[in-house]
Amino acid sequence: MNARGALGRYGEDLAVRRLRAAGMAVLERNWRCTAGEIDIVARDRDALVVCEVKTRRAGGYEHPMAAVTPAKTARLRRLASCWLTERWLTRYGRPPVGGIRLDVVGVLLPARGAPLVQHVRGVD
Secondary structure (H helix, E strand, C coil): CCHHHHHHHHHHHHHHHHHHHCCCEEEEEEEEECCEEEEEEEEECCEEEEEEEEEEECCCCCCHHHHCCHHHHHHHHHHHHHHHHHHHHHHHCCCCCCCEEEEEEEEEECCCCCCEEEEECCCC
């Protein structure tokens, strides 16, 4: 794994811890299909949560949350639909009662100190 991949994996590990601490159940990580990849699929009570994780080192790059553009959220909605069809509906036969929500977890790694983890629920 290269340095960029390791950074992303570390950020996803922190995101999983944050989601679990918020009471969510992580159902799947790094799910892939021909349309792309979902970083984390979780369940928050009756809602299915598709979570994008963005990790950045502090410094010259934009804030991690700024990388989630309208085009990215549109792609996440398409991926959520694919996951729902391939994974959820084959098991349960109906959509989740609480619907589907798109969340973003931004991880900022400062030069010193603890990482800053921000979880935003229900992005559009």
